[in-house]
Amino acid sequence: MSSTDTRSYPLRVATELGEIELRMMGPADEAAVLAFAQQLPVHDLLFLPRNISEPKVLAAWVKDIERGSITSLLAVKSGRVVGCGTIVRDPLSWSPHVGEIRNVVSPDVRGRGVGRALSQETFALALSMGLEKLLAQMTVDQTGAIAIFEGLGFKAEALLRDHVRDKAGKKHDIVVLGHNVAQVRAQMEAYGLPGAVQP
Template sequence: MTTEMTVRNYPRTVELGGQRVTLRLMGDGDREAVLAFARALPGHDLLFLRRDITRPEVIDAWLNQARSGEVVTVLAEADGQVVGYGTIHRSTLPWTDHVAELRVMVAEGMRGRGLGRVLTQEAFANALGMGIEKMVAQMTLDQKGAIATFEGLGFRPEALLRDQVKDREGKKHDLLVLSHDVARFEATRAAFGVAEALGG
């Protein structure tokens, strides 16, 4: 699928807790760096993802989707290592191509510094340029920090899927689906001056 879209200019640099983080689009040369990032994540963090990003063939498919425009992924890099990403995965069906799934992941050592919020804001800014009208995100109920971040940005619960995912020990977990209107997010962002803070 080829998508007409306008994304923000990258690379961009932000400072979080005294550390400089570079934001840039994922490209073909990032295969090994993204694999290393994924394999360092706690297993529980992978439960709400639709695919196992610790597998090389999955990263290859992800890169193919990025080339086609089906997926836009912004990587966060610090000290030469990937420390997070924000991905917009647009529906390929014509009757739902106004909807995209948002996936945000942050390395353990970078949590609590606001990187997840920054990546989510970047994703929304890019979603506007892609013509996306609705964003959805999903996570397990015990990921309270992530849920709080998303709700703080205006996401609201839309569905609760009971026993939807099973971890490596065989324990089942409920999955929470949240959604947000992209245009409403932009209005809120402008009202609170987030656009200025992010460089427009």
């Protein structure tokens, strides 16, 4: 079953910013996503393994979408990309049951529900893929993002000290949050709440 068999896009979502559209990212979005990524503060990119504001990195990202190892949702407001939620998985690795969620949102729309809506829908999309465990990582000072993921049931699993280095040479800690979907589902069923963790 493909991830879009149980989720339907585009999806319109009400936020404090007004209505936004959540839709799947494809090759035609490369220029718009590059413009979005290039206006992000460098600090916001530190938890990503690659610098998506570089055209060659973004081109590789689009190829990964076409191959199916990455699924990306875009948050669009008035024709402009204001956020991106990505699910990364490697079916050929030792952890084909694990997916990583990576979300970034434009600074000018933060605190207006865009990040929450994007995170919730990316999480639901990941659940619809049948993944058993989900991870999210970010710098420890991104308290708003951490709170959103904790609200979805993620818990801190690791602190990676001095794990990333910014362009100025300063090192930053990364927190890794995990959500054991299979375990939470089993617990909910044991409590008589089947379907509590649903896509």
